[in-house]
Amino acid sequence: MEQRLILISLLIKLGVAASAASILGRSKEFKSLLFREERTRKQQVYLVLWFGIPIALGVWIRFSARSFFAGDLSLETTILLGIIVGRLGGVLGGMLIALPAVLHGEWATLPFNVLCGFIAGQLREIAPDKEDIWSFSPFIDLSIYRWIRRNLPTPRLFDWQIMFFVTIVALRFVHTELSRFLPNATFSLESPSPWVEAAIYATSIMVIGTELKIFNGIRIQIKLEEQERLLLQARMEALQNQINPHFLFNTLNSVSSLVRFDPDTARQLIIKLANIFRRLLHSSDAFVPLREEVEFIDDYLDIEVVRFGRDKLQVIKELDPSSLDVMVPSMLLQPLVENSIKHGLASKIEGGSIYLRSRLSDSRVVIEVEDNGVGMGAAQFLEPPSGLGGTGIGMANVAERLKVLYGDTAKMTIDSFEGKGTLVRIRLPVLPTAEALPVYEERSSTRR
Secondary structure, eight states: OOHHHHHHHHHHHHHHHHHHHHHHTTTOOOOOOOTTOOOOOHHHHHHHHHHHHHHHHHHHHHHSTOOTTTOOOHHHHHHHHHHHHHHHHHHHHHHHHHHHHHHOTTHHHHHHHHHHHHHHHHHHTOOOOOOOHTTTTTHHHHHHHHOOOOOOOOSOOHHHHHHHHHHHHHHHHHHHHHHHHHHSSOOOOOOOSSHHHHHHHHHHHHHHHHHHHHHHHHHHHHHHHHHHHHHHHHHHHHHOOOOHHHHHHHHHHHHHHHHHHHHHHHHHHHHHHHHHHHHHHOOSSSSSHHHHHHHHHHHHHHHHHHHOOOOOOTEEEEGOOOGGGGGTTTTTTTHHHHHHHIITTOOOOOEEEEEEEEETTTTTEEEEEEOOOOOOOHHHHHHHOOTTTTTTSSHHHHHHHHHHHHHOOOOOEEETTTTTTEEEEEEEEEEOTTTHHHHHHHHHHHHO
């Protein structure tokens, strides 16, 4: 074969390997199999099929289009399967990939692939840290440099990265010798020119290194998304479960003052406070039915009514029964109600009323919290109130949570008029059923 054609085939081979890795990396099922720390036998077989079938097809194309040799990635993919999946995956993958070659008379390909898969799988077993697999670099100079740096303070002869590099070269050499002794029993690109032969060896190393780098990039992205999801989940739980000491202090003061002359009311307050604590401690769901939110607000408002006096704080609910089963973000109403009490009614001598409304409208649930207090200026809208939610769940955080959970499909508006009161209106899309909520929560928790 002409040297120029060999070099062109090597370049195309690199492109084919990169394209195959990128295409496979787009599949959600493939990624779930590839990036598992532990796999069952069934999962190993599935992963082998994902890898092996496209490469076996490339081997078959080599026989169909006799001048196209770049699609044959048998050696590289078998080693890759052994390193990623283990001995079983390497052996099964090598057999699957060798099948088209065996059917066309290249019988030596099968035992050689099995040998490569087994050795690569054994190399995976002796790896001190499985992270070394994903950080493999085809540039041996960098591996040697890192090895020297690590051995300067404490000498250590074994380096897995260098051993992996040497293993690829050794197996490629065995393949070269096998193709020379049995030219019709196996296929291997070879050249009498030492420079072209060196390029052939380098291409095998680059193919494995490139695919591992592509997979590692996808793996890092998945880990970052998972960390972001966990961070957001922790943040949401912190926002939902905070309780401000001032609220507890004021409530206990009210209980203390009621114990002597109205013990029944004091007992009811304690029960209400216990219900609030129970909800905060045991609620880990991002979404709950609106009915549960209203029940939680009832306990909260009962405490506030006792503190402010029944003649100063009245609660009027206008709730559409059909809207109470709609799923809404947990701890959605409490910051809004608290804001009405703190900024709207607390400074009003004669007190006032809070109106809670909900209704369904055009596949959306509309929730309103309105007060007839003193109103608030634009600067006060986003000031986090200092009650049950503390400085964490204020009006600004309610808006932020809605944006994170719903994107642009949710809307919150605030209308306030000095001396007349404030109206907070939230429009939310009606979420799927409770059974479908986990999928929605997973999708929305990674949305920016």
